[in-house]
Amino acid sequence: MNYIKNKLSEEYSLKRMHYLMDTFLSIEVFYADEDKAKEAVEKAFREAVRIECVLTRFKDESEVCRINNYSFDKPQVIAKELANLISNCIEFSRKTSGAFDITVAPLIELWANAAKQNIVPSPNEISSLLQNTGYENIILDSESSTIAFAKSLLKIDFGAVGKGYSLDRMAKILKENKIEKARLDFGGHLYYMNSQEHEGEAVGIRNPLCPDEAIEAVTIKNQSIATSANYERNFNVLGRTYSHLINPCTGQPVETDILSVSVISDSGLVSDILSTAIFILGLKQGMELIEDMDNVEAVIITNNRGRPEIHSSRDRALHLPDSRQESAALRKGGGG
Amino acid sequence: MAKVLKKSFTVGLGVIFFLAFYPVRIAQHFYEKVFQGASKTSIGCVEVFAEAFYTVEEALKVILPEAQDIKEETKALSEEQKKSISSKAGVKFNPEFDNEYHIYIGQANGQATGYAFEDTVKGKWGPIHYMLAFDADGKIKDAIVLGLKERRGRPIKERKFLGQYIGKSISDPIKLNKDIKGIGGATISSRQMSSGIRKLVYVFNELYKK
Numbered sequence: 001m002n003y004i005k006n007k008l009s010e011e012y013s014l015k016r017m018h019y020l021m022d023t024f025l026s027i028e029v030f031y032a033d034e035d036k037a038k039e040a041v042e043k044a045f046r047e048a049v050r051i052e053c054v055l056t057r058f059k060d061e062s063e064v065c066r067i068n069n070y071s072f073d074k075p076q077v078i079a080k081e082l083a084n085l086i087s088n089c090i091e092f093s094r095k096t097s098g099a100f101d102i103t104v105a106p107l108i109e110l111w112a113n114a115a116k117q118n119i120v121p122s123p124n125e126i127s128s129l130l131q132n133t134g135y136e137n138i139i140l141d142s143e144s145s146t147i148a149f150a151k152s153l154l155k156i157d158f159g160a161v162g163k164g165y166s167l168d169r170m171a172k173i174l175k176e177n178k179i180e181k182a183r184l185d186f187g188g189h190l191y192y193m194n195s196q197e198h199e200g201e202a203v204g205i206r207n208p209l210c211p212d213e214a215i216e217a218v219t220i221k222n223q224s225i226a227t228s229a230n231y232e233r234n235f236n237v238l239g240r241t242y243s244h245l246i247n248p249c250t251g252q253p254v255e256t257d258i259l260s261v262s263v264i265s266d267s268g269l270v271s272d273i274l275s276t277a278i279f280i281l282g283l284k285q286g287m288e289l290i291e292d293m294d295n296v297e298a299v300i301i302t303n304n305r306g307r308p309e310i311h312s313s314r315d316r317a318l319h320l321p322d323s324r325q326e327s328a329a330l331r332k333g334g335g336g
Numbered sequence: 337m338a339k340v341l342k343k344s345f346t347v348g349l350g351v352i353f354f355l356a357f358y359p360v361r362i363a364q365h366f367y368e369k370v371f372q373g374a375s376k377t378s379i380g381c382v383e384v385f386a387e388a389f390y391t392v393e394e395a396l397k398v399i400l401p402e403a404q405d406i407k408e409e410t411k412a413l414s415e416e417q418k419k420s421i422s423s424k425a426g427v428k429f430n431p432e433f434d435n436e437y438h439i440y441i442g443q444a445n446g447q448a449t450g451y452a453f454e455d456t457v458k459g460k461w462g463p464i465h466y467m468l469a470f471d472a473d474g475k476i477k478d479a480i481v482l483g484l485k486e487r488r489g490r491p492i493k494e495r496k497f498l499g500q501y502i503g504k505s506i507s508d509p510i511k512l513n514k515d516i517k518g519i520g521g522a523t524i525s526s527r528q529m530s531s532g533i534r535k536l537v538y539v540f541n542e543l544y545k546k
Contacts, residue, residue: 017389019466019479019533023526026389026481042398049478183518190520204519214519227521262520 016041021052021162023187029174030181040177044170048186051166054082055158057105067147068155075141075148083145085165086138086156088269093135096277096289101248103133105157108246111253115235115242126251129153133248164272167191167224171268191224191268206231208259208301209308216299216310220264226271228279229260247280254280257303261286265296274298287313384461388483392454392467396440399469399478400450403442411543412436421542427535430458437539448472451540454482457532461485464529468536474545479533 014037015028027044031037056062067076078086089102106129114121132153139148158165163186171193174182180195192201200221204214208231218225233244242253256279263275274296278286283300290298290313300311390398396406413421418429438454452469462485469477 015387015389017481017484019481019526019529022530024481024529045398185518187526188519188521190518192518206519206521211521225520229521260521 014038014041016045018045018048020045020048021166021187023163024185025166025187026185027170027174028183029179031179036177037179040174040179043177044173044184047169047173048166051162051169054079055162055165057155057157057159064156064158071147071149072152072154075139075146077144077146080145083140083142083147085158085161085269086140086147087142089158089161089273090135090138090140092270092273092277096273096281098135098249099247099280100160100273100277101133101135102156102158102161103135103137103154104246104248105155105159106133106153107248107251108157110251111235111242111246115237118237120237130251160276161269161272163187163189164224164226164268164270167268186268189224189226189268189272190220192220192222194221205262205299205301206260207308209303209306215301215308216312218262218264218297218299223264223266224268224271225262225264226268226275227260227262228275231259245276245279256282258283258286258300259303259308260301262299263290263296264298270296283311287311384485386462386483386485390467390480390482392440392482395467395480395482396442396452399452399467399480400440400442402444402449404445405443407441407443409439409441410436411439413539413542417542421535421538425531425534425538427531427538429535430456433457433463437543439543450477451544453536453540455532455536457528459484459528464532466529466532468533470540474537474540476533476537479529 012032012034013028013030014034015026017024017026019025025045025048027041029037029041053059053061054063057064057068059065063078063082067078070076086102089100093101107126110121110125110129132151134151137150137154138156139150141147167184167186167189168191170184171182171191174193179193181198182193183201184191184193190203192203194200198221200219202217202219203225205216205218205225205227206229207213207215208229211231228245230243230245234241235244236242243255245254246252247254258279261275261278263271263278265271265274274289274293275298278289278298278300281289283302286298286300290296296313298313301308302311303309396403400406412435418434421427422429433456440452440454441448442450442452450469450471452467454465454467456463456465458464464484465482467480467482469479471477
């Protein structure tokens with residue numbers, strides 16, 4: 001049955017799944033030549049494994065580990081690829097007024113330990129860490145590919161961008177291997193590759209209040225969609241629930257009525273960065289940020305008195321009357 | 337008189353509206369009935385289905401690429417060993433899947449190049465069947481999922497389908513029955529998988545490093 005269906009649409013597909021970066025990475029490709037497709041998929045997986053080995057903070061031999069251990073004393077020469085990635089990240093830190101920051105890891109660890117011991121970190125601890133973090137303390141020389149840290153406790157961490165960056169690299173490798181259509185899913189961060197002839201594909205966005213259900217659909221074509229949400233990884237300290245996202249500017253877990261942020265762009269890296277940043281910036285500032293950028297869309301779901309309310313950057317431009325009606329209806333419903 | 341006229345006019349208008357729009361509803365109702373099967377599979381109701389990604393042979397080629405020869409072993413842990421691993425690794429052994437382990441040992445020039453464990457953990461919607469490869473020193477080389485059960489999301493409210501697609505390719509035709517290819521924003525609970533891997537690291541040390 002499946003065979004006939006595939007035959008009719010003249011598409012054969014091959015799906016593979018690995019466990020990487022603490023989550024599942026699945027790649028589905030559509031192909032004419034099965035052997036070449038298998039080879040391309042394995043090459044893409046090798047690339048993701050390679051990136052994990054470079055970016056991980058938890059293996060002593062990784063390049064990021066070396067940077068974190070030695071960059072305060074003297075500038076370290078690093079690979080061009082990593083220098084470019086860091087420079088991209090710093091650029092986005094500036095664009096997002098510091099809401100996205102690759103140096104936030106010590107603050108995340110502080111809160112993770114606090115959750116384990118069930119104590120709230122003292123303001124002193126937080127402020128001393130805040131003085132030792134911040135992307136402006138990274139001294140990067142892109143031309144000579146060297147990096148140095150201005151603070152001894154500074155550490156860089158690519159946890160927030162590793163998946164997005166891998167998706168971009170894998171898509172590039174699949175394209176180089178003549179794959180025209182593919183669906184990549186890296187722990188809920190999707191990248192769908194399509195050639196010009198193919199239509200865009202509809203993907204769902206989860207209802208943050210009921211994660212088994214989709215609440216919204218978007219079409220993507222050669223684009224990625226990354227979602228930051230509050231429904232999976234919150235933590236409790238002294239009976240109070242905190243968001244797992246820490247604001248790099250204040251050192252505090254984010255307090256917001258945003259339930260989830262999905263960002264659609266043609267780069268996995270950009271989607272990853274902006275979905276985190278908008279969650280921290282909030283609805284108003286986040287939407288302003290998106291409107292200033294080209295080829296980026298966002299769907300923000302907020303909690304409107306226990307109901308999910310959808311704000312999409314495209315609605316603002318195209319469906320303004322509708323969205324007004326809808327929010328009016330929601331307000332009415334909520335009040336009644 | 338004018339009042340009566342006005343009233344009958346309103347009622348008449350109501351009837352006209354009813355006749356104009358109700359058949360659409362009926363047609364829609366029948367359409368949904370007739371094409372129920374199609375829309376349910378494509379828009380995805382609550383459905384759990386199994387997906388296979390690799391056969392054992394294919395997986396071995398990927399995770400033990402340098403092996404010229406592969407030896408198969410089946411080993412079991414004693415209750416004592418299980419207890420000690422449970423307390424050290426903080427994992428629970430599943431009586432269904434942890435009775436014995438299938439291990440594939442890749443060999444080249446008479447030397448072991450890597451060890452691949454076949455294991456199953458319970459995922460959110462069903463078992464996740466996977467393989468974990470160690471190099472000869474006991475470092476994890478690769479983890480590969482052979483098959484799992486997954487559940488696709490529930491349908492999106494129709495209103496959303498009709499009006500609110502976003503995304504760059506707005507010129508693309510969006511059809512009501514077009515299915516949703518994936519759902520972003522959350523993953524299959526990967527915690528079980530990480531504890532499964534942690535467990536196997538200890539099992540490997542117990543079986544091959546002592």
